[in-house]
Amino acid sequence: MSELRAVLAPYVDDVERELRRLIPQTQGPFSALHGMLRYHLGWVNASFEVENVPSGKRVRPALCLMAADAVSGDWDVSLPAAAAIELLHEFSLIHDDIEDRDHERRHRRTVWAIWGEAQGINAGDALFALSQIALTGVERNSVPAETIVDAQRRFNLTALRLCQGQHLDLDFETRDTVTPSEYLTMIGGKTVSLLALAPELGALVAGGTREQVAACHEFGRQLGIAFQIQDDILGLWGDEHQTGKPVGNDIRQKKKTLPILFALNQDSEQAERLRDLYSRETLTEADITEARRLIDAIGARDDAERQMHDAYDAATAALDRLQATSTAELVEPMRTLVRALIQRNA
Numbered sequence: 435m436s437e438l439r440a441v442l443a444p445y446v447d448d449v450e451r452e453l454r455r456l457i458p459q460t461q462g463p464f465s466a467l468h469g470m471l472r473y474h475l476g477w478v479n480a481s482f483e484v485e486n487v488p489s490g491k492r493v494r495p496a497l498c499l500m501a502a503d504a505v506s507g508d509w510d511v512s513l514p515a516a517a518a519i520e521l522l523h524e525f526s527l528i529h530d531d532i533e534d535r536d537h538e539r540r541h542r543r544t545v546w547a548i549w550g551e552a553q554g555i556n557a558g559d560a561l562f563a564l565s566q567i568a569l570t571g572v573e574r575n576s577v578p579a580e581t582i583v584d585a586q587r588r589f590n591l592t593a594l595r596l597c598q599g600q601h602l603d604l605d606f607e608t609r610d611t612v613t614p615s616e617y618l619t620m621i622g623g624k625t626v627s628l629l630a631l632a633p634e635l636g637a638l639v640a641g642g643t644r645e646q647v648a649a650c651h652e653f654g655r656q657l658g659i660a661f662q663i664q665d666d667i668l669g670l671w672g673d674e675h676q677t678g679k680p681v682g683n684d685i686r687q688k689k690k691t692l693p694i695l696f697a698l699n700q701d702s703e704q705a706e707r708l709r710d711l712y713s714r715e716t717l718t719e720a721d722i723t724e725a726r727r728l729i730d731a732i733g734a735r736d737d738a739e740r741q742m743h744d745a746y747d748a749a750t751a752a753l754d755r756l757q758a759t760s761t762a763e764l765v766e767p768m769r770t771l772v773r774a775l776i777q778r779n780a
């Protein structure tokens with residue numbers, strides 16, 4: 435992951451500065467609420483003392499700034515949009531942790547696990563409100579009013595898509611059968627929509643043309659598809675020392691990821707055996723080893739890798755379209771990001 439962090443590093447300090455301006459440490463009746471938000475962002479510990487812990491990678495705000503730079507040679511103008519996007523992402527993680535009853539995120543206890551569900555929901559809502567306020571900050575950079583309204587519409591449409599994706603994901607948990615196509619619709623909302631919005635909004639606010647904004651959206655969309663499928667591949671065949679997750683964990687938890695769904699939906703004896711294993715209440719280590727072998731033998735890994743590479747290729751093609759009206763030098767960071775993501779093993 436460190437290579438990816440290196441690609442994102444040039445943007446991270448500016449993003450952090452903007453985020454810290456939006457969520458300052460305060461005294462008085464609301465200091466604990468701000469403390470919860472600052473805890474989630476990785477700036478303080480649960481006692482609200484300053485502590486440097488691994489925060490999110492800040493992929494989305496970096497993408498926003500890369501796209502702004504690509505169309506205008508200046509990413510400063512889109513900084514409020516980059517912060518807004520990160521806050522929307524961070525808010526969705528707080529609520530996601532509550533909905534999934536997850537006690538840990540980024541190797542730390544989740545907000546709701548420390549302060550309870552009601553305060554967790556409220557802290558998430560505060561971040562959502564702050565994300566909207568953050569976006570209006572582009573006003574100080576003389577962005578035209580109609581562009582701000584357009585940006586707000588795209589921002590909230592994306593928030594809606596996140597809810598739609600989350601709705602499907604929650605629904606899938608209670609269903610016996612889900613098709614790969616349904617899965618791709620779900621990730622289109624839950625993961626891909628925000629990764630598509632990030633460069634789209636960066637380009638829009640920086641004054642990009644309609645074609646440039648569309649190329650940036652498509653770049654982020656394809657990158658998001660590839661990113662999620664790669665996660666699914668790493669979840670099954672990644673090196674546990676690199677991913678930090680035990681081999682076979684996705685199967686143990688009976689997750690419905692793309693390769694697993696591909697295998698479960700085949701019409702063969704091997705798929706029948708896999709469906710039988712997946713219908714069990716709990717899976718033994720031997721069951722997990724057998725399930726992994728079956729998923730591979732059915733061709734699910736090849737299928738997922740093909741779809742991942744197709745998406746990375748489509749992301750690169752979108753960059754070629756962007757470069758037609760920009761310069762190679764300004765588009766290069768986005769190409770470097772694609773290369774770093776393809777090589778990631780965690």
Ligand code: GRG
Nearest residue numbers: 490491492526527529530593596597600624625
């Ligand atoms: C927008 C009103 C509104 C509600 C949100 C809870 C919810 C509805 C949606 C869930 C969205 C969600 C949690 C998607 C997961 C996306 C994902 C791939 C997260 C991991 O992204 P990374 O790897 O994480 O960039 P870091 O930790 O680096 O930030």
